[in-house]
Amino acid sequence: MTNTKPLASLSLDLDNLWSYMKTHADPGWETFPSYLDLVVPRILSFLKERNLLITFFIVGQDAALEKNRAALKSLAEAGHEIGHHSFNHEPWLHLYTEEQIEAEIIRAEEVIENVTGRKPIGFRGPGYSVSQTVIDVLIRRGYQYDASTLPTYIGPLARLYYFMTTRLNKEEKSKRDNLFGSIQDGFRPVKPYLWPHKSEGSGRQMVEIPVTTMPIFKIPFHVSYIIYIGSFSPALALLYFKFALRMCRLTGTHPSLLLHPLDFLGRDDIKELAFFPSMNLSKDEKLKMVSEVLRLYADYYKVVTMHEHAREVLAVAGFPKQAASKSS
Ligand SMILES: [Zn+2]
Numbered sequence: 001m002t003n004t005k006p007l008a009s010l011s012l013d014l015d016n017l018w019s020y021m022k023t024h025a026d027p028g029w030e031t032f033p034s035y036l037d038l039v040v041p042r043i044l045s046f047l048k049e050r051n052l053l054i055t056f057f058i059v060g061q062d063a064a065l066e067k068n069r070a071a072l073k074s075l076a077e078a079g080h081e082i083g084h085h086s087f088n089h090e091p092w093l094h095l096y097t098e099e100q101i102e103a104e105i106i107r108a109e110e111v112i113e114n115v116t117g118r119k120p121i122g123f124r125g126p127g128y129s130v131s132q133t134v135i136d137v138l139i140r141r142g143y144q145y146d147a148s149t150l151p152t153y154i155g156p157l158a159r160l161y162y163f164m165t166t167r168l169n170k171e172e173k174s175k176r177d178n179l180f181g182s183i184q185d186g187f188r189p190v191k192p193y194l195w196p197h198k199s200e201g202s203g204r205q206m207v208e209i210p211v212t213t214m215p216i217f218k219i220p221f222h223v224s225y226i227i228y229i230g231s232f233s234p235a236l237a238l239l240y241f242k243f244a245l246r247m248c249r250l251t252g253t254h255p256s257l258l259l260h261p262l263d264f265l266g267r268d269d270i271k272e273l274a275f276f277p278s279m280n281l282s283k284d285e286k287l288k289m290v291s292e293v294l295r296l297y298a299d300y301y302k303v304v305t306m307h308e309h310a311r312e313v314l315a316v317a318g319f320p321k322q323a324a325s326k327s328s
Contacts, residue, residue, distance in 0.1 A: 006249075008301035009209065009309035010294075011055040011083065011147065012043065012259040013124060014075075016062050019089040020273055023127065025172050028272075032061060035270060036071040039261045044078050046264065046287070050294060054259075055306040056080050057124045057147075060087030060108025063115045076116035081305040083147070084108055084120035091127025093134065102137050109141075122306050124148050128185070128211070132198050138206060139197045145207040145310035146195065147256065151188040152213045152220050190215050191253050192313040207310040207317075212255035214244045222258035223293055227278045230289045241293055245300050256309060257297060263290050 016036060021029035047054060056075045062068045064087075076082055086093060087108035096104065105123075113119045123138050125148035138146055190213055197204035213220050221244040230237035248255045262276060266283030273279050278286070297303060 005300070005302040006254055007304055007309065007312055008248075008254050008297065009055070009256040009306050010052065010259065010297070010303050011057060011124070011256065011306050012261070013057045013085055014040075014059065014062070015085075015089065015260060015262075016059060016068075017270065017272060018061075019059060019126070020276065022089070023091060024275070026272070032065060033272070034062065034065070034068055035261065035265065036062065036068050038269065039264055040071040040074060042264050043259075043261070044074060046290070047080075048078065050291075050298070052294070052298070052303055053079055053305055054081070054303075055083045055122065057083040057085035057122075058108075058112050058116070058120075059085045059089045059126075060104075060111050061089065063108070063111040069115055072112075072115045073117075076118050081122070081307050082112060082116045082118040082120055083122040083124060083306060084112060084143075085124050086126045087111075089126040091125075091129045093125055093129040094131040098133050098137065101134055105137055105141065121145070122147060122310065135195055135206065136198050139204050143206060145209055145306060145313075147209045147211065147306055149185065149188050149208060149210040150213065150220065151185060151190050151210050152218050153185075190218065190251075192256075192309070194313075194317055207313045209256050209306060209309055209313065211258045212248065212253065215247045215251040215253050217247070222260075223263045223290055224258075224260050224278065226293050227263055227281070227286055227289050230285075231278050231281055234289060234292075237289065238292055238296070241296060245296065249300070254309065254312070255301070256306065259290070 016032070016034050018029040018032045018034065021033070058072060063072055084105070087104045093101065093104070109120060121144045123143055123146050125134060128148055128150040130146065130148035135146060188210065190210060192207060192209045194205045195208040211222060221241060226237045226241050229240055245255070262273065262278070263286060266281055266286055267279055268283055
């Protein structure tokens with residue numbers, strides 16, 4: 001029975017304390033305060049107990065600081081895949097010029113490889129920020145997949161809620177005007193697909209694995225959302241998650257589920273993030289919920305890294321056109 005399970009991926013965006021403070025424009029982020037020493041060992045032992053190997057998307061700025069070295073190195077040593085989550089974690093990455101994007105990607109790549117010994121082959125944009133130019137740079141640099149899109153219509157709503165909790169000025173707001181995505185993002189596919197390079201006929205393309213939202217309804221169900229619902233009713237949260245998985249099965253969607261460090265941190269851990277949804281819960285309440293969610297996920301699916309998921313997408317889609325035309 002177990003070997004007939006369909007495949008699904010699991011990843012974690014290793015957003016650090018400072019990156020939340022920076023997006024929220026809170027003072028003090030400039031010294032890059034870190035909770036990695038606290039949260040990384042907690043996440044690693046949690047995953048080990050459940051025999052899960054996943055993909056960690058790492059921020060270059062964290063890898064550039066000596067204080068985070070041991071924590072980041074331990075991720076690779078535990079056998080997890082290391083992905084690229086930009087250098088500066090600026091959700092307005094899509095506003096950069098092509099040169100800036102390239103410099104940002106190379107800079108993070110170098111420090112991440114330096115610390116973990118692994119060169120990332122997968123990318124997730126900060127705050128689901130991506131553009132054709134980002135994709136072109138990634139393809140040029142030999143990346144195998146991108147995982148930056150969040151196909152949902154509720155991005156603008158999430159942004160509105162976020163702005164209500166901040167005191168951003170007009171310029172800061174306009175930089176963040178794509179935070180959590182635009183209405184157009186709702187029209188993006190939920191299932192993985194091949195995203196071509198801008199120059200038509202080049203045959204160059206890469207796998208896009210969207211953060212899965214509920215098929216048809218396109219409402220997010222990544223773990224932070226489940227926990228948020230769970231802060232009102234844990235039973236309802238699990239029901240919602242089960243329904244999302246059922247929708248995936250009905251539509252033949254292989255999901256890619258997303259975790260965040262805050263899914264493993266409670267009000268007892270981090271005072272600076274009190275403004276954040278679900279930070280009213282304790283660490284134990286959160287861990288219990290994550291545990292339930294991942295148990296259901298692993299019951300339905302064979303849980304793999306993003307890289308493995310991308311390989312399967314390619315195997316099903318066939319080789320990129322360039323390779324196919326050589327053999328025909
Ligand atoms: Zn992030």
